[in-house]
Amino acid sequence: MSKIILGIESSCDETSAAIVENGRKVLSNIVSSQENIHKKYFGVVPELASREHIKNINIVIEKAFSAAGTNFNNISAISYTRGPGLAGSLLVGQVTAQTLAFLYDVPLVDVNHLEGHLYASFIENPELKPPFLSLIVSGGHTELVIVKDFGKYKFLGGTRDDAAGEAFDKVAKLLKLSYPGGPQIDKQSKKGNSEAIAFPRPYLWGSWDFSFSGLKTAVVNFVKNNRKINIADLCASFQQAVIDTLKCKTFKAAEEFKMKRIVVGGGVSANSSLRDQFLSEGKERGFDVYLPSVKYCTDNAAMIACAGYFKFIHYKNKGNDGIHRIDPGMKLKSWN
Ligand code: KG4
Ligand code: ZN
Secondary structure, three states, X not given: OOOEEEEEXXXXXXXXXXXXXXXXXXXXEEEEEOHHHHHHHOOOOHHHHHHHHHHXXXXXXXXXXXXXXXXXXXXXXXXXXXXXXXXXXXXXXXXXXXXXXXXXXXXXXXXXXXXXXXXXHHHHXXXXXXXXXXXXXXXXXEEEEEEEEOOEEEEEEOEOOOOHHHHHHHHHHHOOOOOOHHHHHHHHXXXXXXXXXXXXXXXXXXXXXXOOHHHHHHHHHHHHHOOOOOHHHHHHHHHHHHHHHHHHHHHHHHHHOOOOEEEEEOHHHHOHHHHHHHHHHHHHHOOEEEOOOHHHOOOOOHHHHHHHHHHHHHOOOOOOOOOOOOOOOOOOOOOO
């Protein structure tokens, strides 16, 4: 029998609700972005973010039901993002999900936001299943994880300082481009020469960790020390340094751990050049590379409903009631 999940995502500055059938078929996915509110501060202001979530959460849930043409009577479970993320933002999603689950007497499933990014590729690739190597690149995370099975993870490495998306956002702020910085740098880079400036590639040999704060400092120093700057060349050179670093480590890990499939997810995987280069390198080197379409790269509730579905069926169609509280620093943990 088909299982329909309501997913709720509110970990950062997107309020989102989605209705997903059997973990892969998206019936609706409504995302309300707060970009315009946080733009003038060049970053997310936590207090403003939680207030916006409160304003929008019921609206996006109603819209998700109406776009999917369904209602609470047809829902098998509700899944929500428990962490990691901003405490105030997470709280709005968690309290909403828990209240609705209680009111309508449906099971509740918590989802790690990173798992959402991991599972986003399942939506458009019905044949995709573990094992695979996953690279999660977002505003808060840069992580390499082996997904051995649904809910069975081996963490290889993560960021030691700035995440890839954070580096994009900080460089964009330095150049007075708009927020979020990733899409702006992506756009500028198309007009620039990626070999114009030799920025460092922070490989951290001998570890699967990442570090982008040194690269960010190299960009800051370059801007300080040069009077005339070609913004497009600078963006393209910085972007390429990030992509080279991510590609090098990811393909090395895929080789070393004998993974044929590589799944990339998170906001930075929306980057057009990163997408082209991961796909072409995968083809050249004999790996199948999966990237969600752009709307499922950045934060959305469809991926939370998708991850929630696989957890729900693993728990034999039950929720994990009784342990629901937010976890802003939540680590990726196996549940299988
Ligand atoms: O996954 P996400 O929506 O939120 C977090 O979980 O953090 O990722 C947001 C990040 C931001 O840092 C944003 O600048 C970056 O993803 N991003 C991009 C692009 N689109 C979004 N980075 C590079 N190129 C893009 N096209
Ligand atoms: Zn995210």
